[in-house]
Amino acid sequence: MRRSRPGVSRNERSMLTEEESRRYSRQVALPEIGIEGQLRLTAGRVMVVGLGGLGSIAAYYLAAAGVGYLKLIDRDRVALENLNRQILHTTFDLDRPKTESAAEKLGRLNPHCRIEAVHTTIEEGNAAALLADCAVIFDATDNREARQVLNRASLRRHAPFVFGGISGWEGMASTFIPGRSACFSCLFPPQAEAIESAPPPALGPTACIVASIQCLETLRLLIGAPPQLAGRLLRFSGLTMEFRTLQIDRNPGCPVCGVPQRHSSP
Amino acid sequence: MNAAIRITVNGMPEEVPPSATLAELIVRFQEMDRDLIVEHNGRFVFPQDYASIQVAPNDRVEFIHPNFGG
Numbered sequence: 001m002r003r004s005r006p007g008v009s010r011n012e013r014s015m016l017t018e019e020e021s022r023r024y025s026r027q028v029a030l031p032e033i034g035i036e037g038q039l040r041l042t043a044g045r046v047m048v049v050g051l052g053g054l055g056s057i058a059a060y061y062l063a064a065a066g067v068g069y070l071k072l073i074d075r076d077r078v079a080l081e082n083l084n085r086q087i088l089h090t091t092f093d094l095d096r097p098k099t100e101s102a103a104e105k106l107g108r109l110n111p112h113c114r115i116e117a118v119h120t121t122i123e124e125g126n127a128a129a130l131l132a133d134c135a136v137i138f139d140a141t142d143n144r145e146a147r148q149v150l151n152r153a154s155l156r157r158h159a160p161f162v163f164g165g166i167s168g169w170e171g172m173a174s175t176f177i178p179g180r181s182a183c184f185s186c187l188f189p190p191q192a193e194a195i196e197s198a199p200p201p202a203l204g205p206t207a208c209i210v211a212s213i214q215c216l217e218t219l220r221l222l223i224g225a226p227p228q229l230a231g232r233l234l235r236f237s238g239l240t241m242e243f244r245t246l247q248i249d250r251n252p253g254c255p256v257c258g259v260p261q262r263h264s265s266p
Numbered sequence: 267m268n269a270a271i272r273i274t275v276n277g278m279p280e281e282v283p284p285s286a287t288l289a290e291l292i293v294r295f296q297e298m299d300r301d302l303i304v305e306h307n308g309r310f311v312f313p314q315d316y317a318s319i320q321v322a323p324n325d326r327v328e329f330i331h332p333n334f335g336g
Binding site: 050052053054055139140141142143144147164165166167170171172186187188189191195199200201202207210233235246247248249251252253 | 305312333
């Protein structure tokens with residue numbers, strides 16, 4: 001009996017098919033993955049929220065890596081100004097729902113990956129229910145309010161929340177493990193009012209770097225390796241070509257995860 | 267007399283009043299972003315501590331603006 005782990009469904013298999021063995025051979029060769037890890041990916045269930053710049057990379061790499069089930073959530077249709085970076089969608093997909101465009105591409109990429117595409121807006125009323133059959137939240141949204149919603153769902157369902165965001169040449173990523181590390185609201189306390197702001201500039205390679213880092217974290221979580229960005233904020237700048245990390249402790253004053261522990265200031 | 271102290275703000279040398287708090291520096295450097303992240307000598311500072319933490323000579327302060335695009 002394998003013990004129950006996050007991101008792993010009950011009907012876990014014990015073997016890869018011959019076709020799967022070849023398909024995933026280059027990553028199965030990694031000692032951290034191996035056949036065991038690949039089977040865990042096959043049983044992995046991830047909710048990817050947003051199919052824009054970050055979500056394009058997330059969906060492709062998670063499907064390609066053999067994650068067994070992806071629930072893809074997006075409310076938008078493909079627009080011309082998306083195509084400088086959202087490489088899941090093409091000129092032929094203009095005006096199609098992004099979920100539909102995504103499901104088609106991913107089905108061709110890896111028919112082993114079960115895709116559930118949900119054309120909706122993630123909000124307080126549906127987030128926890130949407131998350132119910134998934135064990136990891138991959139954040140590829142484009143605003144702070146959606147992330148507050150994901151954070152609360154993450155805490156409610158005890159599902160890790162892999163955060164990423166970009167703005168022009170810069171991006172950041174972190175992993176929030178409910179009960180163990182800082183949550184999104186420890187870092188960005190909820191605000192009474194949402195402020196509408198113009199979308200920031202966005203560059204494909206920046207989204208690719210940040211989403212790729214999130215993918216690595218997600219794969220780590222699924223294979224049972226410790227996440228490397230829990231309690232840390234990773235920042236990338238494409239202007240200076242630097243990565244920096246900042247340790248983020250749980251905020252004892254966090255109104256969302258409300259940590260019952262002492263605050264030790266320097 | 268209270269002489270100004272030298273600290274580093276966003277990688278640049280700056281002179282600020284002695285015992286300035288992080289809250290005062292946020293105003294002084296016009297970094298009033300409601301989602302601002304403040305790093306003080308390599309440590310993340312909780313917003314509720316901005317008004318009580320004072321800087322000392324040679325301190326390093328970084329004002330980090332969040333990236334929320336996707």
